[in-house]
Amino acid sequence: MHSDTVKTFLLPALSSLDAEISRVKLYIFGSILQPDSIVNDIDILVVYEFSSELDRIRYALDIVSHRFPMHITYMSTAEETQFDFVRQQHAKRVCEMSA
Numbered sequence: 700m701h702s703d704t705v706k707t708f709l710l711p712a713l714s715s716l717d718a719e720i721s722r723v724k725l726y727i728f729g730s731i732l733q734p735d736s737i738v739n740d741i742d743i744l745v746v747y748e749f750s751s752e753l754d755r756i757r758y759a760l761d762i763v764s765h766r767f768p769m770h771i772t773y774m775s776t777a778e779e780t781q782f783d784f785v786r787q788q789h790a791k792r793v794c795e796m797s798a
Contacts, residue, residue: 702736709767716759717794722748723756728790740768744790746779
């Protein structure tokens with residue numbers, strides 16, 4: 700899959716999900732962020748405040764993953780802060796990419 704094609708179809712779906720669930724933040728990282736790259740899967744980071752939000756987000760991502768192969772990492776806000784994952788992986792917030 701070409702990264703630009705995937706982003707064209709995937710970002711709107713993820714952006715609406717990111718905006719809909721206010722205490723959950725969605726990021727993409729990895730090869731999909733490289734211009735003109737070929738990707739095998741899409742790396743997604745889900746940062747959440749409360750584990751009770753996970754069922755809803757998993758269901759929504761499961762629907763999207765039928766079209767695109769995804770590797771999804773889940774971290775609480777505290778875990779992300781501890782590991783500094785967003786900065787370390789140069790992850791981009793989905794809703795900021797499609798604005």
